[in-house]
Each structure stands twice: as C-alpha cells, then as structure tokens.
Amino acid sequence: MxxxxxxxxxxxxxxxxxxxxxxxxxxxxxxxLTAHVSTRTRDAIVSFGDFASGPSSDEKNARRLALLRKLAASVGRVRMLGSAATDLAWLAAGRLDAVVIDANRAWDDTAGIAISVAAGATVTHLDGSAYTLDGPDVLAATPSVHDCVVTILE
Structure with a gap:
C-alpha cells in the first residue's frame, strides 16, 4: 500500500x-497544517457556530443573529458547518480564515483549538481577550484577519 x-x-x-x-x-x-492567509478581511471565509435551542434560546439567538449580520456585511463568505471541531480543523487546514463560536464548550472546542494554534491561528474570545476554558465564546482566526474580525464584532 x-x-x-x-x-x-x-x-x-x-x-x-x-x-x-x-x-x-x-x-x-x-x-x-497551515492556516490560510487572506490578506483582506473582505476576502475572508468565516465559519459561524450554530444557533441555540431550548430554554432561553431566543435571547442567545438574537445575539448570534446580530453577530452574523455584522460578519455577513464585512467578510467574503460566511459558512455554517454545524460542528466546532470541523470549523477549527478547517481553519487549521487552510479552508477557512476565521471561526466565530458564540459559546465555549471545552468538549467541542479544545482539540480543535490546539490544532488551530499549532497551524498558526490566533485564538481569543470574541472581544479579543485571551482565551480561557471558562470564557463565554471563541474566535480563532489567521493572524492577518483576527484583529479586523474583533473590530467587526464589536
């Protein structure tokens, strides 16, 4: 073989x-593994995490829709793959420029974050603060678009 x-x-x-x-x-x-490098945020391909369901999902989804609206107006394409692990692996493989996840569940994110960091991605929370396991959300992006995505999401 x-x-x-x-x-x-x-x-x-x-x-x-x-x-x-x-x-x-x-x-x-x-x-x-090498994270893709878009030099212009307008050309970036960004994956967006899924929507909430169950109790209090209306409030969570209103925030997510607002974030999605900002992204859609500012980047090349927004994708929703439905799996945090897949999103982060695709970032590491160079298929995406950024991953926005408005949740932070260690069982979904941790392995993908490690792979993304190894490929050269920058991982923070959506506000640009240092990533922590107990934080509210995840932004993983190539260094060339990370700061712009933080600004878009403000």
Whole structure:
C-alpha cells in the first residue's frame, strides 16, 4: 500500500485514505497544517457556530443573529458547518480564515483549538481577550484577519 499526497490548497495536502485502518501515512506524506492567509478581511471565509435551542434560546439567538449580520456585511463568505471541531480543523487546514463560536464548550472546542494554534491561528474570545476554558465564546482566526474580525464584532 502507498499513501500519495493529494493537494487541497497550495498550503496544505492530505493523504488518501488507506484500505487498512491499521496503517497510518508515512511521515513524509503526513498533512502539514497551515492556516490560510487572506490578506483582506473582505476576502475572508468565516465559519459561524450554530444557533441555540431550548430554554432561553431566543435571547442567545438574537445575539448570534446580530453577530452574523455584522460578519455577513464585512467578510467574503460566511459558512455554517454545524460542528466546532470541523470549523477549527478547517481553519487549521487552510479552508477557512476565521471561526466565530458564540459559546465555549471545552468538549467541542479544545482539540480543535490546539490544532488551530499549532497551524498558526490566533485564538481569543470574541472581544479579543485571551482565551480561557471558562470564557463565554471563541474566535480563532489567521493572524492577518483576527484583529479586523474583533473590530467587526464589536
């Protein structure tokens, strides 16, 4: 069996799945994670976390709609993938420029945050303050658009 790199973007590559799950990719074919670099916020692709459901969801969703409205008016594209882990992995793989999550659940975010940071992303709360596990939300972005996204969300 062999593992051949398959280009996704100029900054990344992924290994084709192998027939046997017992074998991983040889180290020379492992994906190299590098966050995408949009130089203009207007060209940025931003993923937005999902909406709340259940008790008090109306209040939470009103805030999320306001944030989404600001983003949609200022960035290239807004995507909603439905999974914090996928959002953050796609940021690390260079498919997104920023991830906005108006919640902070360690079981959803922590692994993706670690991968994003390893790929060079900046991770804070939406107000730009240092990220903490007990904080209210998550903003992960490439360094070139991070500060602009903070300003957009103010």
């Amino acid at each position: 062999s593992c051949s790199p398959e280009p996704v973007r100029p900054t990344t590559s992924v290994c084709r799945p192998l027939r046997s799950r017992r074998h991983g990719c040889p180290s020379e074919h492992r994906p190299r």
